[in-house]
Amino acid sequence: MALGRFLLKRGIQGVLVVWGVVTAVFLLRFITPGDPVTFVAPLDASAELRAQIAAELGLDQPLYVQYADYIVGLLQGDMGYSYLRGTEASTIVLARVPATVELAVAATVVAVVIAIPLGVISATRRRDPADYGATLFSLVGISTPNFWLGIMLILVLSVQLDIFPTSRRPIGFFETFAFLVTVENGFAAPMNVGAFLDGLRTWLWHIALPAVTLGTYFTALVTRLTRSGMIEELGQPYVRAARAKGLPESLIQYKHALQNTLIPIVTVLGLQLGTLIGGAVITEAVFAWPGLGTLVIDSINVRDWPLIQGSLIVIGTGFVLINIFVDALYAYLNPRVVH
Amino acid sequence: MISPRTLRNLRSELSRSLLAKLGIAILAVILFTAVFAPLLAPHDPTEQDLDNANVPPLGFTATENQTSSQMVDGEVQIVEEEVVVNTTTAHPLGTDSLGRDVLSRTMFGARTSLLVGLFGTSIAVVLGVTVGITAGYYGGRIDDALMRFADVMLAFPSLVLAIALIGLWGQASLRIPDPLVAFGIASAEMPENIVLPGTVIAVVALVNWVWFARVARGEALSVRDQEYVKAARSMGGSDLHVILRHVLPNSLTPILVLATIQIAAIILLESSLSFLGFSGAQLSWGFDIAQGRQYLSSSWWIATVPGLAIVGAVVGINLIGDWLRDALDPDIEGQGGAP
Numbered sequence: 316m317a318l319g320r321f322l323l324k325r326g327i328q329g330v331l332v333v334w335g336v337v338t339a340v341f342l343l344r345f346i347t348p349g350d351p352v353t354f355v356a357p358l359d360a361s362a363e364l365r366a367q368i369a370a371e372l373g374l375d376q377p378l379y380v381q382y383a384d385y386i387v388g389l390l391q392g393d394m395g396y397s398y399l400r401g402t403e404a405s406t407i408v409l410a411r412v413p414a415t416v417e418l419a420v421a422a423t424v425v426a427v428v429i430a431i432p433l434g435v436i437s438a439t440r441r442r443d444p445a446d447y448g449a450t451l452f453s454l455v456g457i458s459t460p461n462f463w464l465g466i467m468l469i470l471v472l473s474v475q476l477d478i479f480p481t482s483r484r485p486i487g488f489f490e491t492f493a494f495l496v497t498v499e500n501g502f503a504a505p506m507n508v509g510a511f512l513d514g515l516r517t518w519l520w521h522i523a524l525p526a527v528t529l530g531t532y533f534t535a536l537v538t539r540l541t542r543s544g545m546i547e548e549l550g551q552p553y554v555r556a557a558r559a560k561g562l563p564e565s566l567i568q569y570k571h572a573l574q575n576t577l578i579p580i581v582t583v584l585g586l587q588l589g590t591l592i593g594g595a596v597i598t599e600a601v602f603a604w605p606g607l608g609t610l611v612i613d614s615i616n617v618r619d620w621p622l623i624q625g626s627l628i629v630i631g632t633g634f635v636l637i638n639i640f641v642d643a644l645y646a647y648l649n650p651r652v653v654h
Numbered sequence: 655m656i657s658p659r660t661l662r663n664l665r666s667e668l669s670r671s672l673l674a675k676l677g678i679a680i681l682a683v684i685l686f687t688a689v690f691a692p693l694l695a696p697h698d699p700t701e702q703d704l705d706n707a708n709v710p711p712l713g714f715t716a717t718e719n720q721t722s723s724q725m726v727d728g729e730v731q732i733v734e735e736e737v738v739v740n741t742t743t744a745h746p747l748g749t750d751s752l753g754r755d756v757l758s759r760t761m762f763g764a765r766t767s768l769l770v771g772l773f774g775t776s777i778a779v780v781l782g783v784t785v786g787i788t789a790g791y792y793g794g795r796i797d798d799a800l801m802r803f804a805d806v807m808l809a810f811p812s813l814v815l816a817i818a819l820i821g822l823w824g825q826a827s828l829r830i831p832d833p834l835v836a837f838g839i840a841s842a843e844m845p846e847n848i849v850l851p852g853t854v855i856a857v858v859a860l861v862n863w864v865w866f867a868r869v870a871r872g873e874a875l876s877v878r879d880q881e882y883v884k885a886a887r888s889m890g891g892s893d894l895h896v897i898l899r900h901v902l903p904n905s906l907t908p909i910l911v912l913a914t915i916q917i918a919a920i921i922l923l924e925s926s927l928s929f930l931g932f933s934g935a936q937l938s939w940g941f942d943i944a945q946g947r948q949y950l951s952s953s954w955w956i957a958t959v960p961g962l963a964i965v966g967a968v969v970g971i972n973l974i975g976d977w978l979r980d981a982l983d984p985d986i987e988g989q990g991g992a993p
Contacts, residue, residue, distance in 0.1 A: 331802075332805060335802075335805075336810065343818065343822065347822040347823065348823070348824070454673075454972065454973070455965065455969060457972065458918070458965055458968035458969040458972050459961075459964075459965050460922050460925050460926060460929075460964050460965075462925075462926060462929050462940075463925075463929075463943055463957070463961035463964065463965075466943065466946075466947055466950065466957050466961070467957075467958070469950065470950050470954055470957075470958075474950055474951045588811075589808070589810065589811035589812055590811070590812075592811040593811035593812060593813030593814055593926075594813075596817070597813065597926050597930065600930060608814075611817065611818070612817065612821075612930065615817065615818060615821035615822065616821065618822075623818070627814070627818060630811065630814060634810070634811065
């Protein structure tokens with residue numbers, strides 16, 4: 316099957332890119348000034364103690380041995396131990412993944428749900444107040460730094476109007492489902508629907524502002540792309556033919572024209588994935604959201620190398636995976652690329 | 655290099671587009687402010703005045719809780735009272751928590767943003783165009799190697815990469831004497847140096863050159879086999895001559911459009927890095943937003959004003975980018991992006 320072969324090829328390329336990322340992240344430590352031992356050892360550590368710490372961390376081995384050890388460890392899911400917390404780096408890093416994924420997905424949902432109808436309306440009612448409004452929104456939206464937008468949302472909606480909480484993530488999306496499936500003494504306890512709904516509400520209230528903060532840039536971008544794409548498609552001969560055939564206008568707009576517009580939108584979104592992940596990092600910092608972004612920043616500040624490397628590798632791998640997903644989506648929407 | 659036809663396109667697009675005129679006007683104001691900041695700013699942006707801290711902008715009021723010890727019925731008591739902080743015409747946009755003038759800081763902050771954008775983009779252009787044209791012109795293994803390297807670079811969100819590099823390499827600042835102060839045109843009380851975050855300039859160039867490399871490579875590839883290039887080569891033109899005389903001029907239009915968009919993206923990246931405290935800049939819009947964030951509930955203007963300045967600058971540059979793109983119609987996809 317053509318799509319299968321296409322995905323296999325992209326998968327192999329993806330593995331190579333991940334290997335490149337792992338190598339770059341590994342080498343980062345060696346082109347960074349400062350000896351990791353300094354950050355772990357007590358200030359008055361003797362030379363023997365320092366040598367002993369270096370040996371324990373495997374830092375006395377030649378570079379290629381450390382590299383081989385690191386790759387073998389990674390393949391077994393071992394990222395080493397956090398210098399400061401002493402626990403396994405992989406556990407710490409993976410525990411942060413759901414928060415970041417939730418944020419990125421919520422932002423994408425916000426963007427798609429708002430932007431596509433807005434772009435279609437804007438394209439079909441050109442020079443209408445709605446069109447000018449949408450154009451202005453998308454211009455300002457792609458020009459606003461999202462950390463500042465987040466702070467302004469906190470200022471107005473949390474501090475002044477007291478509608479949303481200012482920060483944190485007290486409960487994860489999937490954690491709320493634990494209220495539905497609880498086991499007590501080996502028996503399934505009755506479902507606690509009230510607690511489940513409460514948890515879901517708490518989750519929604521806390522993710523609302525971060526999701527809007529991260530999603531605004533993409534909402535603006537997709538609105539812009541949808542508008543220009545739709546304007547182009549609606550001028551095509553097949554649209555005229557469909558109209559002549561007497562098809563309802565809504566069917567023409569939302570089915571035929573929009574479907575062809577989605578192809579360039581998916582392309583640009585694929586190219587903008589780095590922006591989504593970078594934006595997630597800074598959004599997490601604004602809202603004290605416990606994801607990979609805050610982990611990277613915190614561990615860089617204390618030079619906790621296993622955590623720095625682990626989180627960078629997970630971010631890079633996630634990025635490659637979403638890219639493959641976007642390519643597959645693209646191939647599905649536009650079967651010509653597969654052949 | 656710039657043909658009469660190009661100029662004609664630029665002019666006719668400008669006369670048609672209101673938004674393009676608006677963009678030029680906005681950028682002109684910001685550029686003027688940045689260049690003549692020492693003459694225009696009412697105060698030294700670094701001068702502290704603790705007696706006049708947290709003064710609100712003209713037309714707004716603010717209250718502050720003050721504690722003092724007072725004699726009440728012959729006993730000393732600690733009294734907390736709400737004091738109204740008065741606005742003053744000396745500080746039209748108010749002051750921050752250390753009594754520094756927000757208007758002056760915002761004016762001087764424009765210099766940091768624009769210079770980092772300009773220097774960062776220039777380095778990225780030189781680096782990217784050199785690599786891209788070399789890869790595209792020679793093709794073969796050099797091309798493969800360089801483009802695979804570019805893929806790995808792009809496999810990383812630029813903000814995350816920038817945070818990692820700056821956080822680990824440290825902050826170096828670049829001091830340029832301010833000519834207006836050095837030649838006695840502006841008051842000697844103004845800061846005598848323009849301090850720029852040097853590491854940030856290097857790092858933003860390092861994470862953004864890939865976009866230019868891709869565009870330049872594409873152009874070089876398409877020009878390489880044209881008749882006139884073959885003719886130039888057969889007449890004994892050296893590779894360097896052919897590249898400088900024929901390949902490079904053809905790449906200029908798309909590079910110019912991309913560079914405009916990248917300046918905006920780099921301004922956003924710089925402000926994000928300053929906001930997170932990674933840039934080391936002490937006089938920058940992002941840094942001021944981070945400062946103001948701590949006083950959000952009492953002094954909203956400290957974080958609001960510099961944010962509006964960022965949005966203004968980026969909107970202006972993006973409008974100019976749209977104008978150039980519509981007038982010159984280069985073939986570029988994906989445009990880097992905001993963090």
